[in-house]
Amino acid sequence: MIGLIQRVLIDHVESHYGEAAVDRIAAQAGVSSPGRRIDTDYDDADTFAFFEAAGDYLELDHEALMTLYADLFINWTRRHYPMFFSMADSAQAFLGRQPAIHVSLGAGIRDPGLRSRVNDKFRVVDQSEGALIVEYRSANGLCSLYRALFARVLEEYAQSGELAETRCRHRGDDRCRFEMTFATGSGSLSGSVA
Ligand code: HEM
Numbered sequence: 001m002i003g004l005i006q007r008v009l010i011d012h013v014e015s016h017y018g019e020a021a022v023d024r025i026a027a028q029a030g031v032s033s034p035g036r037r038i039d040t041d042y043d044d045a046d047t048f049a050f051f052e053a054a055g056d057y058l059e060l061d062h063e064a065l066m067t068l069y070a071d072l073f074i075n076w077t078r079r080h081y082p083m084f085f086s087m088a089d090s091a092q093a094f095l096g097r098q099p100a101i102h103v104s105l106g107a108g109i110r111d112p113g114l115r116s117r118v119n120d121k122f123r124v125v126d127q128s129e130g131a132l133i134v135e136y137r138s139a140n141g142l143c144s145l146y147r148a149l150f151a152r153v154l155e156e157y158a159q160s161g162e163l164a165e166t167r168c169r170h171r172g173d174d175r176c177r178f179e180m181t182f183a184t185g186s187g188s189l190s191g192s193v194a
Helices: 004-017 019-029 044-058 062-080 082-086 091-106 112-119 143-156
Strands: 122-128 131-136 161-167 176-182 191-193
Touching (some): 004 062, 062 082, 062 143, 082 091, 091 112, 091 122, 091 143, 143 176
Parallel strands (some): 161 191
Antiparallel strands (some): 161 176
C-alpha cells in the first residue's frame, strides 16, 4: 500500500501519543520500521498489521478505527492536496473523481506492475444527477474504509446521501459495488450507509 495511507495514522499517533507509541505499535505489529513515504508502495500485510496494532493501542474496533481514520485522512488530504477538493464542488463530484485521484497518485510509482495494481482498484460504473455507482476490486477488501470515507466526504461538503453496498468481497462477490445517492438542494449534515 502506498505509504500515504500509513503516514496519516503514524502522524496522528506520533503527534498525540509520542514517538514511543509509534514504536510500540510497530513492535506489536512485527514491523521494524513502518513506511510513510508517499511515493513508495509498502507491503500490504505490514500496513494491515500496523493498523490492527494501532486499533489495539487506541482501544478502537475496526469500524471505529476506520471512522477516526477517515476524519484524519480527509483533514490530511485537504491540507496537502487542496486542489483535489477545489476541483469538486460537491460530495458526488469528489467521489466521482476519486478513482482518477488514485490513478494520479499511483503514477508516482515507477514499477508498471505495481502501478496498474493501484490503478485498477476503483472504477466509476455509472453516474447521473444525484447518483453514482463505483466498483472496488482489491484483495485488501477495505470497503469499510470506503464507507467511512463516503460519510466523511458528505460531512466535508455539508451534504446528505446514502450508500448501499450491493456487492461485497466479504459476502463472496469478486468485487464491492457502492451504489450512492445524494440529496440535491441544501445539504444537511447526515449520511447513511446500508
Ligand atoms: C484526496 C483524496 C484521496 C487521496 C489522496 C487518496 C489516496 C489513496 C492512496 C495513495 C491509497 C493507496 C493506494 C494503494 O496503495 O493501492 C488509497 C487507498 C484507498 N482509498 Fe483513497 N484517496 C483519496 C480519497 C479517497 C476516497 C474519497 C475514498 C472513498 C470514498 C477512498 C478510498 C480508498 C480505499 C478503499 C483504499 C484502499 C484500496 C486498497 O488497497 O484496496 N480514497 N487512497
